[in-house]
Amino acid sequence: MNDYLKKLIDNKNIPVVFDYDGVLFEARWYEERINMRDETDELLFEAMKRGENLRTAPIGFMTEWVNNLENDLYVLSYMHNDIEYANKKKEIAEFYPIIPEEHVLMADSPENKIIHLQRILDEYGSFIYIDDNHPALMKYENHFGDECKFFHVSSLYV
Numbered sequence: 001m002n003d004y005l006k007k008l009i010d011n012k013n014i015p016v017v018f019d020y021d022g023v024l025f026e027a028r029w030y031e032e033r034i035n036m037r038d039e040t041d042e043l044l045f046e047a048m049k050r051g052e053n054l055r056t057a058p059i060g061f062m063t064e065w066v067n068n069l070e071n072d073l074y075v076l077s078y079m080h081n082d083i084e085y086a087n088k089k090k091e092i093a094e095f096y097p098i099i100p101e102e103h104v105l106m107a108d109s110p111e112n113k114i115i116h117l118q119r120i121l122d123e124y125g126s127f128i129y130i131d132d133n134h135p136a137l138m139k140y141e142n143h144f145g146d147e148c149k150f151f152h153v154s155s156l157y158v
Contacts (some may be wrong), residue, residue, distance in 0.1 A: 002155035008128055012070045015127050021076035022132035023153045027055040060096040067098045074103045078110050
């Protein structure tokens with residue numbers, strides 16, 4: 001793990017916020033009837049109703065590591081609808097039981113993540129955010145400044 005990230009996480013007063021796809025769980029993988037290239041809101045919703053795109057697996061290393069953290073933990077993910085939200089909450093509860101259900105936050109757009117992160121900042125005065133999307137990390141880091149720390153998920157593997 002990146003030494004600086006490890007030092008920050010050792011401060012149990014700083015909450016850690018994780019993105020879902022690509023950080024705690026593999027990125028979305030669809031069955032044969034739909035794939036990300038063909039994704040539209042309508043096709044995605046129909047696939048979700050069939051349970052088609054709700055198949056993800058937890059990242060093995062992350063389950064052990066996260067479930068042993070002593071910080072307050074959050075999951076913040078952009079989700080298309082309530083079906084996806086319900087499924088992600090269920091999977092978090094199963095594989096990351098240390099994360100309270102009320103700490104699984106749904107952003108209804110990528111921009112809406114800033115609103116949730118601001119609420120966490122207001123409550124704690126700081127946070128650590130881990131995502132697999134570099135442009136999003138840069139956007140949030142530019143918005144929040146130095147009191148919050150942003151890491152690409154690859155920082156966990158060095």
